[in-house]
Amino acid sequence: MSVSTAALDSSVCAPLPVLGQDVTVPLVTGGEVTYAALDYAASAPALQRVWDDVAAYAPYYGSVHRGAGYLSQLSTDLFENSRRTVAEFLGCRADDQVVFTRSTTDSLNLLAAAIPAGCQVFVYETEHHASLLPWRDAQVTYLNAPRTPGQAVETLERALADRDPYGPALVCVTGASNVTGELWPVKELAAAAHAHGARIVLDAAQLAPHHPVDIAELDVDWVAFSGHKLYAPFGSGVLAGRADWLQAAEPYLAGGGASRKVARRADGGVDVDWHTTAARHEAGSPNVIGVYSIASACKALTEAGFDTLVAREQELVRRVREGLAEVPEVQVLSLFGDDAPRVGVISFVVRGWNSSHFAAALSAEYGIGVRDGLFCAHPLVRTLLGSDPQDPGECGAPEAEPGERSLNAIRVSFGAGTPDEHIERFLHAVSELVRQGAQWKYRTEDGRCVPDRGEAARTV
Numbered sequence: 001m002s003v004s005t006a007a008l009d010s011s012v013c014a015p016l017p018v019l020g021q022d023v024t025v026p027l028v029t030g031g032e033v034t035y036a037a038l039d040y041a042a043s044a045p046a047l048q049r050v051w052d053d054v055a056a057y058a059p060y061y062g063s064v065h066r067g068a069g070y071l072s073q074l075s076t077d078l079f080e081n082s083r084r085t086v087a088e089f090l091g092c093r094a095d096d097q098v099v100f101t102r103s104t105t106d107s108l109n110l111l112a113a114a115i116p117a118g119c120q121v122f123v124y125e126t127e128h129h130a131s132l133l134p135w136r137d138a139q140v141t142y143l144n145a146p147r148t149p150g151q152a153v154e155t156l157e158r159a160l161a162d163r164d165p166y167g168p169a170l171v172c173v174t175g176a177s178n179v180t181g182e183l184w185p186v187k188e189l190a191a192a193a194h195a196h197g198a199r200i201v202l203d204a205a206q207l208a209p210h211h212p213v214d215i216a217e218l219d220v221d222w223v224a225f226s227g228h229k230l231y232a233p234f235g236s237g238v239l240a241g242r243a244d245w246l247q248a249a250e251p252y253l254a255g256g257g258a259s260r261k262v263a264r265r266a267d268g269g270v271d272v273d274w275h276t277t278a279a280r281h282e283a284g285s286p287n288v289i290g291v292y293s294i295a296s297a298c299k300a301l302t303e304a305g306f307d308t309l310v311a312r313e314q315e316l317v318r319r320v321r322e323g324l325a326e327v328p329e330v331q332v333l334s335l336f337g338d339d340a341p342r343v344g345v346i347s348f349v350v351r352g353w354n355s356s357h358f359a360a361a362l363s364a365e366y367g368i369g370v371r372d373g374l375f376c377a378h379p380l381v382r383t384l385l386g387s388d389p390q391d392p393g394e395c396g397a398p399e400a401e402p403g404e405r406s407l408n409a410i411r412v413s414f415g416a417g418t419p420d421e422h423i424e425r426f427l428h429a430v431s432e433l434v435r436q437g438a439q440w441k442y443r444t445e446d447g448r449c450v451p452d453r454g455e456a457a458r459t460v
Contacts, residue, residue, distance in 0.1 A: 013304075013311070015418055015420075016047055016231075017417070018231065019051055021417065021419070024367075025367050029439055035367050035369065036367055037369050037418075038370050038412045038422060038426055039411075040345075041345045041411060047231040047417065049296065050231060050296045061288065062074065063075065064079045082292050083098045085298055085299060086240065086298055089213075090223055090238075091216045091217060093215065093216050097241070097242075097246060098238060099238070099239045099246065100238060100286060101237040101281075102287075103228070103236075104128075104131075104237055105226075105237075106237055107225075107238060108131050108134045108201070108224050111134075112134035113249065114281075115168065115245060115249075116248070118139070119138050119169060121135040121138040121139065121170050121171075122140075122169065122170070124143045124174075125380065126177065127172065127174055127377065128205070128376055128377050129376045131172045131203040135172070138170075145380065148337075152184065153192055156189055156193070157195075163198075169197065171200040171201070173201075174203045175203065175207030175211075176210065177335070177342075178345060179333065179380050180334050180342065180384070181317075181344060183340070183342060186220065200221055200222075203225075205225050205229050206345060207343070208223075208225040208229070209225075209415055220241070222242065232296065233290075236291050246278075250274075251281055254283060255284050257275075258281065258283035259272050259275070309416050312416075313414070316420075317343070319427075320414075323431075324348060327430055329350050330351075333381075333385070333409060334384075344415050347375070347411040347412075348410055354449065355372040355373075355408045355409055358410055359410050359449070360450060360451065361433055365433075365439050366429040368425060368429055371410070371411040372409065372410050373408045373409075375411055384409070
């Protein structure tokens with residue numbers, strides 16, 4: 001592969017400044033190199049703009065909704081203005097609510113706790129565990145992995161046609177796969193759900209950082225996403241959408257902030273009047289800095305021009321896919337085929353390599369951070385690998401030794417802050433590892449493949 005003659009076209013736009021872009025890491029072969037963060041699908045680096053905004057606000061931090069002092073009032077205004085910023089970013093309808101949570105997982109568990117009794121839930125086996133697993137108290141129908149977007153819609157329509165037409169129903173679907181990066185036909189799935197009297201929640205954890213999300217245009221009922229994938233740190237998330245189920249449900253957490261009035265009864269009990277606003281499900285002192293960081297990221301992406309960012313990312317996707325295609329031993333995983341639109345998330349396996357071994361070599365010998373495992377989407381990865389559902393292996397803990405058959409995959413992911421050089425280094429490293437092998441010996445330690453510091457595998 002001639003990397004030097006296949007440089008990326010940087011004329012589209014420059015990457016956005018992110019934290020950590022100048023961090024250097026040691027190589028097992030000696031020396032240091034600037035770290036190439038290519039694990040955006042797990043946690044994207046924070047935008048410098050977000051960090052600067054948070055740093056400017058931090059001295060003025062105060063507890064929200066509870067204080068008469070200036071800093072509390074300022075923080076309350078900032079918190080509620082952040083809610084409006086997120087609503088605008090998502091294209092929320094006038095009567096939608098934006099509830100702040102800890103993450104996508106937390107958002108979907110909140111919705112799962114708020115669905116009406118007897119609700120039927122329909123979810124594809126291809127979902128991330130955050131959207132696959134929260135529905136424990138519902139009647140759940142798991143849908144088989146579709147092989148085309150059209151088949152996804154047809155599968156859902158058949159399943160909904162067979163349901164009880166008089167009870168509530170909810171469809172949960174990802175916007176972009178955290179394994180393959182492929183975009184799902186969300187608008188068509190929403191239309192199918194509504195045609196059969198069901199509602200739909202969009203897991204936008206991998207979509208929102210890479211592509212505009214408009215609740216009204218997609219006609220979905222709820223959207224969930226995480227700040228830490230949207231270039232914002234501090235463990236905050238969002239559940240945005242229709243208010244009725246949320247208002248009718250018991251508070252997700254009982255405590256201060258969720259209650260409007262609490263009074264003792266004559267019999268010694270307690271009567272509680274709960275809020276009907278988003279505060280109903282935001283008990284406790286909220287993560288003001290986390291919420292503000294999400295709003296700051298939303299503003300930064302909008303002001304940078306999301307369409308321009310998408311165009312640059314698509315150039316990176318094209319380059320990575322073309323570069324990997326030049327290595328015959330590499331198999332890129334896909335549900336919908338090579339022509340399917342996708343975001344900057346690509347998973348693959350390498351013939352003759354255990355995925356943990358390959359990822360460890362990328363890190364130790366090239367300073368490249370990727371992810372290996374089943375990506376908290378075990379059924380999907382096993383389907384894509386053609387392995388038996390009972391095969392061993394779990395997220396982050398491969399059981400095969402270096403060189404043995406891998407039951408897991410490798411994932412490279414990137415976005416608005418990824419420099420061209422990181423992509424070129426990654427493609428060069430993949431090609432060199434496949435052609436020449438690892439420079440160092442590796443061993444399995446606590447379920448992870450790590451370099452054996454004692455001996456090189458070949459002449460460096």
